[in-house]
Amino acid sequence: MTSEALEPGLDLPTRTEALESLLVERGLADAKTIETFIGIYETQVGPMNGAKVVARAWTDPDYRARLLADGTAAIAELGFKGPQGEHIVVLENTPQVHHVVVCTLCSCYPWPVLGLPPAWYKDSAYRSRVVREPRAVLAEWGTEVGAEVQVRVHDSSSEVRYLVLPERPAGTEDLSEEELAALVTRDNMVGVTKVAPPGARS
Amino acid sequence: MTAVLPELDIDGPAAPPRSNGELVFAEPWEGRAFGLVMALVDRGVLAYDAFRDALIARIAAWEAAPPPGECWSYYRCWLQALEEVLDQQALVVTGDVDARAATLAARPPGHDHRHHDHHGDGLHHH
Numbered sequence: 001m002t003s004e005a006l007e008p009g010l011d012l013p014t015r016t017e018a019l020e021s022l023l024v025e026r027g028l029a030d031a032k033t034i035e036t037f038i039g040i041y042e043t044q045v046g047p048m049n050g051a052k053v054v055a056r057a058w059t060d061p062d063y064r065a066r067l068l069a070d071g072t073a074a075i076a077e078l079g080f081k082g083p084q085g086e087h088i089v090v091l092e093n094t095p096q097v098h099h100v101v102v103c104t105l106c107s108c109y110p111w112p113v114l115g116l117p118p119a120w121y122k123d124s125a126y127r128s129r130v131v132r133e134p135r136a137v138l139a140e141w142g143t144e145v146g147a148e149v150q151v152r153v154h155d156s157s158s159e160v161r162y163l164v165l166p167e168r169p170a171g172t173e174d175l176s177e178e179e180l181a182a183l184v185t186r187d188n189m190v191g192v193t194k195v196a197p198p199g200a201r202s
Numbered sequence: 203m204t205a206v207l208p209e210l211d212i213d214g215p216a217a218p219p220r221s222n223g224e225l226v227f228a229e230p231w232e233g234r235a236f237g238l239v240m241a242l243v244d245r246g247v248l249a250y251d252a253f254r255d256a257l258i259a260r261i262a263a264w265e266a267a268p269p270p271g272e273c274w275s276y277y278r279c280w281l282q283a284l285e286e287v288l289d290q291q292a293l294v295v296t297g298d299v300d301a302r303a304a305t306l307a308a309r310p311p312g313h314d315h316r317h318h319d320h321h322g323d324g325l326h327h328h
Contacts, residue, residue: 011307013231016281018302020238022294028247029238037240038233105258122276124265158254 046115049080050163051184053113055177057090058168068092071163080112088113092165093191097150100138100191101162102130108156110163114186121190131155141192164191171197232277239284248287256283 023029053075057064067074071090075081088110091099103109104127109117120126130137134151138144145151154162166188172180175198187193227233242248260279268274288294 011303012275012278012281013229014303014306015285015299016231016235016238018299018306019281019285019288019294020234021306022298022302023238023242023288026294028293029241029245033241033244034234034237036237037244038237105261124274158251 047113047184047186047189048181049078049115050110050113050186050189051181052177053078053080053090053163054165054184054189055181057165058180059177064165067165075113075163087159088161088163090163090165091152091154091191093167093194095149095167097152098138098145098191099152099154099162099164100130100134101154101156101164102127103156104128104131105155105157108158108161110161113163114189118186138192141187143193164189166191166195169195169197228277232280235277235281235284239280247293248284253283253287256286259283260286 020029020031020034024031053067056078057067063074063077066077067090071088072081074090075088091101093099103121109121126137131153134153135145138151156162166184168180169183172183175183179198183195183198185193185195188195227236239248239250239253243250243253257279260282261276264274264279285294285296285299289296
């Protein structure tokens with residue numbers, strides 16, 4: 001194929017439909033499977049999976065140890081795995097270190113635990129700036145990281161996807177695992193924000 | 203495929219807030235393009251690594267020289283990469299996509315909407 005294909009302004013929905021119809025005709029794909037995958041990634045796979053992993057790690061020290069030793073295996077224990085989530089490394093945020101994740105090449109992302117990447121993750125501005133000036137980017141997210149805290153930026157690849165294990169907020173000692181999971185957002189697990197304490201969010 | 207993905211709580215206390223979940227696809231075709239790749243990878247028709255390499259190249263090419271007036275679109279690159287890999291493998295050559303797209307674009311008004319019950323409307327081949 002040449003670069004002439006897909007000229008700017010081309011009708012992308014029609015192009016997609018054309019490709020799908022040809023693949024279906026040739027027995028290479030079927031609409032039901034396509035829709036199943038869309039559904040899986042839109043609704044079943046998503047940040048809630050990652051939040052459950054985080055809440056388990058907060059409440060079960062043995063699980064936390066397994067998670068940090070082998071993220072892929074510990075996440076699979078909870079039943080979360082998928083076609084692109086084979087190698088997940090979990091990074092633990094502490095009072096000394098704050099981790100934040102990016103994919104400078106494309107948009108590698110731990111789909112089975114975080115679902116599809118948000119628009120800003122794929123944005124070239126985020127991808128370039130978070131490497132150059134992570135503290136400035138974090139500040140724009142409203143994330144305060146003290147000067148004494150080390151900020152580490154991790155670049156995903158096809159081999160390694162990262163999931164940030166955020167710090168458990170104060171005042172959550174009495175919460176159940178389910179209640180803790182409800183506090184954890186996707187952005188916390190990419191590392192651009194910290195987990196807000198209960199009642200701090202609208 | 204679905205066997206490794208459990209049913210999860212969408213509502214209720216176990217489900218974290220959905221303010222978390224902004225729309226993942228800006229338009230329906232982006233979802234179709236995404237699902238298409240996943241389905242092809244699942245069936246072994248498409249090697250994800252080959253697709254990913256093509257996607258990276260497309261994104262890099264766009265960033266190196268953004269066409270004037272064209273907004274950044276991740277899924278445009280995604281679709282281009284998919285077309286490229288399928289063309290290289292001679293599974294669906296670009297000319298076929300061009301021809302089919304032209305046919306679809308020429309449909310009369312009222313036929314250019316997707317309905318699950320009428321998938322491939324006018325294109326029955328069984």
